[in-house]
Amino acid sequence: MKAGIISIGDELLIGQTVNTNAAWLGQELGKFGISVYKATTIRDIKEDILQTVDEYINEADFIIVTGGLGPTNDDITKETLTEYFGTTLELNKQVLERVRFFFEQRGKEMLDSNIQQAMLPKDALILDNLHGTASGMWFEKSGKILVSLPGVPYEMEALIKEEVIPRIKSSFGIKGNYHQTLMLQGIGESFLAEIIENWEERIYKEGLHLAYLPSSGLIKLRLTSVKGNEEAGKINDYFDELRKELPQYVYGMNEETIFESVGELLKSKNATLGTIESCTGGGIASSFISKSGSSAFFQGGLITYSNALKHKLANVSLKSLEEFGAVSEEVAKEMALGGQKVLNVDYTIAVTGIAGPDGGTDEKPVGTVWIAIATPDGVFTEHYLFGEHRGRNIEKTGLYAANFLRKLILGINN
Amino acid sequence: MKAGIISIGDELLIGQTVNTNAAWLGQELGKFGISVYKATTIRDIKEDILQTVDEYINEADFIIVTGGLGPTNDDITKETLTEYFGTTLELNKQVLERVRFFFEQRGKEMLDSNIQQAMLPKDALILDNLHGTASGMWFEKSGKILVSLPGVPYEMEALIKEEVIPRIKSSFGIKGNYHQTLMLQGIGESFLAEIIENWEERIYKEGLHLAYLPSSGLIKLRLTSVKGNEEAGKINDYFDELRKELPQYVYGMNEETIFESVGELLKSKNATLGTIESCTGGGIASSFISKSGSSAFFQGGLITYSNALKHKLANVSLKSLEEFGAVSEEVAKEMALGGQKVLNVDYTIAVTGIAGPDGGTDEKPVGTVWIAIATPDGVFTEHYLFGEHRGRNIEKTGLYAANFLRKLILGINN
Numbered sequence: 001m002k003a004g005i006i007s008i009g010d011e012l013l014i015g016q017t018v019n020t021n022a023a024w025l026g027q028e029l030g031k032f033g034i035s036v037y038k039a040t041t042i043r044d045i046k047e048d049i050l051q052t053v054d055e056y057i058n059e060a061d062f063i064i065v066t067g068g069l070g071p072t073n074d075d076i077t078k079e080t081l082t083e084y085f086g087t088t089l090e091l092n093k094q095v096l097e098r099v100r101f102f103f104e105q106r107g108k109e110m111l112d113s114n115i116q117q118a119m120l121p122k123d124a125l126i127l128d129n130l131h132g133t134a135s136g137m138w139f140e141k142s143g144k145i146l147v148s149l150p151g152v153p154y155e156m157e158a159l160i161k162e163e164v165i166p167r168i169k170s171s172f173g174i175k176g177n178y179h180q181t182l183m184l185q186g187i188g189e190s191f192l193a194e195i196i197e198n199w200e201e202r203i204y205k206e207g208l209h210l211a212y213l214p215s216s217g218l219i220k221l222r223l224t225s226v227k228g229n230e231e232a233g234k235i236n237d238y239f240d241e242l243r244k245e246l247p248q249y250v251y252g253m254n255e256e257t258i259f260e261s262v263g264e265l266l267k268s269k270n271a272t273l274g275t276i277e278s279c280t281g282g283g284i285a286s287s288f289i290s291k292s293g294s295s296a297f298f299q300g301g302l303i304t305y306s307n308a309l310k311h312k313l314a315n316v317s318l319k320s321l322e323e324f325g326a327v328s329e330e331v332a333k334e335m336a337l338g339g340q341k342v343l344n345v346d347y348t349i350a351v352t353g354i355a356g357p358d359g360g361t362d363e364k365p366v367g368t369v370w371i372a373i374a375t376p377d378g379v380f381t382e383h384y385l386f387g388e389h390r391g392r393n394i395e396k397t398g399l400y401a402a403n404f405l406r407k408l409i410l411g412i413n414n
Numbered sequence: 415m416k417a418g419i420i421s422i423g424d425e426l427l428i429g430q431t432v433n434t435n436a437a438w439l440g441q442e443l444g445k446f447g448i449s450v451y452k453a454t455t456i457r458d459i460k461e462d463i464l465q466t467v468d469e470y471i472n473e474a475d476f477i478i479v480t481g482g483l484g485p486t487n488d489d490i491t492k493e494t495l496t497e498y499f500g501t502t503l504e505l506n507k508q509v510l511e512r513v514r515f516f517f518e519q520r521g522k523e524m525l526d527s528n529i530q531q532a533m534l535p536k537d538a539l540i541l542d543n544l545h546g547t548a549s550g551m552w553f554e555k556s557g558k559i560l561v562s563l564p565g566v567p568y569e570m571e572a573l574i575k576e577e578v579i580p581r582i583k584s585s586f587g588i589k590g591n592y593h594q595t596l597m598l599q600g601i602g603e604s605f606l607a608e609i610i611e612n613w614e615e616r617i618y619k620e621g622l623h624l625a626y627l628p629s630s631g632l633i634k635l636r637l638t639s640v641k642g643n644e645e646a647g648k649i650n651d652y653f654d655e656l657r658k659e660l661p662q663y664v665y666g667m668n669e670e671t672i673f674e675s676v677g678e679l680l681k682s683k684n685a686t687l688g689t690i691e692s693c694t695g696g697g698i699a700s701s702f703i704s705k706s707g708s709s710a711f712f713q714g715g716l717i718t719y720s721n722a723l724k725h726k727l728a729n730v731s732l733k734s735l736e737e738f739g740a741v742s743e744e745v746a747k748e749m750a751l752g753g754q755k756v757l758n759v760d761y762t763i764a765v766t767g768i769a770g771p772d773g774g775t776d777e778k779p780v781g782t783v784w785i786a787i788a789t790p791d792g793v794f795t796e797h798y799l800f801g802e803h804r805g806r807n808i809e810k811t812g813l814y815a816a817n818f819l820r821k822l823i824l825g826i827n828n
Contacts, residue, residue, distance in 0.1 A: 013450045015440030016627055019433060022455065026429030036427045038462070039455040041436065048452070181430075190485040190527040212486045213425045216566075220430070255430075275696070275717070281703030282689070282696025285717045289695030292771055292804055300723035303689070303699045303715035305708075309757065313714065343723065357706055365519075385521055389545055389568065390706055 001172050003029055004060040005039040006052055008068040008077055009151055012041045021066050021156055028160060032169060033177035033228065034062070044068050049080045057144050062168060064160075067151030069134035071113035078121070078137070081148055085139045087123035092135075095120060099133050127163040131155045136163060145171065178232055179224035181213070182239050184249040185258050185403045189214045192249075199241060208235065216392070217399040218258070247412045251403060258402040259287045265409055266297035266347070273405075274343035275301035276314050276335040278326065279353040279369065284398040299345050304335065314338035314350075327352050327364055332372035333379050340374040347409075348374045349401045353384075355393045367393050371401045375408055415586055417443055418474040419453040420466055422482040422491050423565055426455045435480050435570055441627070442574060446583065447591035447640065448476070458482050463494045471558050476582065478574075481565030483548035485527035492535070492551070495562055499553045501537035506549070509534060513547050541577040545569045550577060559585060592646055593638040595627070596653050598663040599672050599817045603633055606663075613655060622649065631806075631813040632672070661826045665817060672816040673701045679823055680711035680761070687819075688757035689715035690728050690749040692740065693767035693783065698812040713759050718749065728752035728764075741766050741778055746786035747793050754788040761823075762788045763815045767798075769807045781807050785815045789822055 005025055011017045022039045029036060037060065042048045049068075056063045068077030082089055096118035103110040117133050120126050127136030127147070134150040136159045147164055149156045168174065184192065189212055193200070203210050203223065208231070213220035223238060225231035243250045252261040266273055275285045285301040288294055304310040307321050315338035316331055324330045335350035353369030360366035367386035372379055382404050386393045407414070419439055425431045436453045443450060451474065456462045463482075470477045482491030496503055510532035517524040531547045534540050541550030541561075548564040550573045561578055563570045582588065598606065603626055607614070617624050617637065622645070627634035637652060639645035657664045666675040680687055689699045699715040702708055718724040721735050729752035730745055738744045749764035767783030774780035781800035786793055796818050800807045821828070 012437070013440050013453060014444050014625070015437040015442075016625065018437040023426070023429040023432040026427050028429075030428050037457060038466075039427060041453040043451060052452075179428075188522070190525045191522075193486050193527060194525055211424055211488060212484070213430055214484065214566075215431065222430070277696070280700065281708075281712070282691070282699035282715060282717060285696035285719075286694065286700055286808075289719065289769075290805065290808070292769070294695075295719060298695070298719055300719040300727065301696060301717035302727075303696060303717065305699075305703065305712055305714040309714035312758075313716075313756075342727075344726075355703075355706070367519075385519070387520065387545070391704065392545075392568065394700075394704070 001034060001062060001174070002037050002060040003034045003062045003064070004056045005036055006056060006063060006065045007039070007041040007151070008044060008049060008065065009041075010043050010074075012067075013043060021151065021153060024153065024157065025064060025066075025160070028157075028165075030177065030179070032165060033174055033226070034168070035177065044074050044076055046076055046080050049077065050084055053081070053084055053146065057141060057146065061144060061172070063144070063146040064164075065146060065148045066156055069117075069148065069150045071111070071117055071133065077148060081137065081139065081146070082121040082124075085121065085123065085141060087121045089119040090122050092118050092120045092126060095126060095128075095135050098128065102133060127159055129155055129159060131158055138164075138167070177224055177226055178228050178235070179222055180232075180235050180239065181254050182221040182223075182242060182250060183252040183254075183256055183258075183261075184219045184221065184246070185217065185251055185399055187219065187246075187249045189219055192219060195246070196242065199238070203238060206234065208238070217396050220255075247410070248403075248407055248414050251406055257287070257291075258399055258406070260291050262402050262406050262409075263288060263291060263294055263297055265406060269409070271297065271347060271409075272299050272345040273297050274299050274339055274345040274348045276339035276348055276350040277301060277303050278305060278310070278335070278351060279355045280351050280394050280397050281305055283394055284349060284351065284401060287398055287402070299343055302339055302342065310335060314342065325364070327354055327368055327370060329370050329372070329381050329383065332370035332381055336372035336374035336379050346376055347405060349405055350374070351397050351401055353393070353397060355390045355397075356388055357390055369393070369397050369400075371397070371404055373401070373405050373408055380404075380408055415448055415476060415588075416451050416474040417448045417476045417478070418470045419450055420470060420477060420479045421453070421455040421565070422458060422463060422479065423455070424457050424488075426481075427457060435565065435567060438567070438571065439478060439480075439574070442571075442579075444625075445591070445593055446579060446588055447638075448582070448588070458488050458490055460490055460494050463491065464498055467495070467498055467560065471555060471560065475558060475586070477558070477560040478578075479560060479562045480570055483531075483562065483564045485525070485531055485547065491562060495551065495553065495560070496535040496538075499535065499537065499555060499560075501535045503533040504536050506532050506534045506540055509540060509542070509549050512542065516547060541573050543569055543573060545572055552578075552581070591638050591640050592642050592644075592649070593636055594646075594649050594653065595668050596635040596637075596656060596664060597666040597668075597670055597672075597675075598633045598635065598660070599631065599665055599813055601633065601660075601663045606633060609660070610656065613652070617652060620648065622652070631810050634669075661824070662817075662821055662828050665820055671701070671705075672813055672820070674705050676816050676820050676823075677702060677705060677708055677711055679820060683823070685711065685761060685823075686713050686759040687711050688713050688753055688759040688762045690753035690762055690764040691715060691717050692719060692724065692749070692765060693769045694765050694808050694811050695719055697808055698763060698765065698815060701812055701816070713757055716753055716756065724749060728756065739778070741768055741782055741784060743784050743786070743795050743797065746784035746795055750786035750788035750793050760790055761819060763819055764788070765811050765815055767807065767811060769804045770802060771804055783807070783811050783814075785811070785818055787815070787819050787822055794818075794822055
């Protein structure tokens with residue numbers, strides 16, 4: 001079954017609003033094995049709507065149209081679709097009552113433009129919108145289904161879950177796709193592709209679908225079965241192979257962040273964590289606390305941006321700062337160990353580096369980073385040379401530091 | 415001039431990644447008076463790419479294609495476009511050198527798949543990607559221009575700004591709209607619209623174009639003149655009116671962040687800053703250091719996530735923690751003042767709050783935040799009740815805290 005999405009609204013094309021509806025619909029429909037083959041965003045212009053709808057009706061089995069159902073003049077989706085499907089508008093008393101009630105509840109007066117919203121296409125199935133004044137509309141034409149929904153995310157989402165999905169499942173007798181995503185950190189897409197070449201071939205022979213989804217500093221490997229849950233075990237087995245073969249990179253599943261993964265690991269060991277950050281300036285700590293419940297393991301941190309504070313807060317010796325410089329293995333170690341005492345925690349992550357774009361030297365170019373981790377068993381370090389991009393360097397430092405801690409806790413060697 | 419956007423990638427259609435590139439492109443092109451008439455997202459499938467590209471070549475003057483340029487097997491954009499434009503791939507030695515250097519710098523070995531990335535279409539203009547291994551490609555066909563760019567946002571954005579926009583302006587003789595953007599923090603869109611209603615009417619009478627561009631916690635007001643620079647003075651005068659009328663909200667211009675604005679202010683006064691963060695867990699400090707040169711004013715900070723560390727690091731009295739609770743005006747004040755001493759800085763920002771989704775009470779619901787700022791003249795506080803969403807609460811806390819410091823430094827009353 002081919003499903004398409006048409007998003008209508010100038011605000012999406014000028015970039016005033018990011019089109020999150022399309023992504024949400026892709027995920028939601030995917031759960032039921034409905035795959036979106038194409039998504040198009042167009043302006044509130046009659047010709048554009050007619051042309052695009054016709055294109056999708058010819059190509060797809062099921063089309064979701066969002067937006068352009070508001071009460072203002074620039075919203076022309078309803079009139080245009082009514083014309084396209086060769087029907088006419090009529091007053092829907094039931095909807096009129098609901099809209100009237102909607103305004104009463106909120107102690108607002110109903111405007112003529114809202115009464116107009118109760119004028120709906122005769123030959124469409126009307127989908128009741130409990131969260132707003134614009135109704136959903138279900139059109140059918142030569143076996144194709146087109147559903148028009150409001151663009152307001154929570155109104156659209158409720159209509160999809162409560163009205164559209166149940167009908168679609170029965171209309172098309174759907175059996176769901178099944179997919180799982182393996183999360184990896186610390187390896188490049190092309191390098192990974194070479195390592196798992198044979199594994200990948202076997203995947204394809206099995207008729208499973210593999211997708212590489214690189215996202216800044218991480219790689220997501222998605223395995224999909226069109227046969228639904230029955231191949232869940234098989235997919236898990238294939239992922240287990242990679243877990244065993246690449247434990248230094250594989251840290252989790254399905255959108256879990258490396259910080260969430262490490263946080264769960266620390267909680268499971270009743271261990272506490274603190275951070276001592278220079279070049280990341282608090283970014284690593286903020287990544288750990290972005291998930292609620294982090295207070296169970298994260299105690300706090302020191303942001304030792306200046307050398308004076310490296311010495312004062314983390315007790316880094318002035319001699320080391322002088323002799324080795326702030327960006328050095330020795331200073332990173334002292335930050336980690338000093339912080340472990342001051343913060344009174346089991347583990348610390350300490351980072352010092354040259355984020356750039358300025359401050360690089362031949363000996364220590366921009367992107368040079370030292371990571372030190374203090375554990376109950378001692379202090380360990382890693383050295384990296386990232387790129388020129390400041391933001392990217394800061395982000396990567398955090399990701400690599402978190403994975404380094406994960407490897408140390410689990411006793412994984414590179 | 416008609417511009418269209420084609421985004422290629424299964425991950426966008428299954429909703430694993432939200433298509434922020436399309437929105438960014440819509441905004442960026444809009445600055446130069448180039449309006450996007452349509453944006454389509456398609457799968458990494460040859461037929462789909464060929465069909466969609468052909469559709470756009472027929473409809474549009476200028477097409478931007480993003481994604482599908484990675485080194486792995488599922489990336490087929492380059493090969494498919496090469497076929498569509500009737501050319502062939504050849505080894506581009508210059509790009510090969512750049513890619514080799516790219517890996518050398520990072521001390522990594524280059525793989526065959528990366529060498530493949532230096533195989534580029536003969537009849538296309540190659541756009542050098544300084545941030546990655548996938549080059550941009552500029553194709554022309556019967557007066558139409560199609561540009562293919564990597565899907566990684568910062569790689570795509572750099573290529574657009576440095577390579578594409580300048581060429582497009584000359585190719586289409588775009589006189590260039592002139593536009594400036596005013597940045598505001600701390601006011602809602604509809605409330606702002608009410609306050610500046612008359613100002614807005616005069617704008618339209620002048621023939622200037624106004625766009626509200628709300629982005630989490632901020633509002634950008636963009637004024638555009640189709641006459642180019644000649645109306646620069648006029649636009650500046652209109653913005654000056656708002657600066658004078660709304661100094662508590664207007665903090666800067668043209669994509670400047672509130673943290674950059676406050677940083678410049680501190681530098682101009684040779685003043686130093688430190689942070690003492692609880693609910694934001696280092697996020698405020700990391701926002702200040704995300705711009706290079708921040709070491710000129712930012713010294714460091716304390717992340718006092720646990721109560722124990724509020725006491726130990728920032729010298730918050732156990733009595734206050736006991737009597738008023740961690741999320742209280744008194745504790746925020748003591749954090750700010752204690753941190754000012756420990757960090758030995760002129761100004762501190764201290765925040766303590768309930769980010770949620772758990773931990774709220776009737777008395778202190780989720781979203782409750784206390785901000786205290788210590789200055790050379792004393793300590794000042796603000797209290798907020800944000801929403802339910804943890805991420806947004808953390809983000810808003812930082813934005814409001816930075817603007818609070820800005821107002822204190824400039825002596826602006828709310």
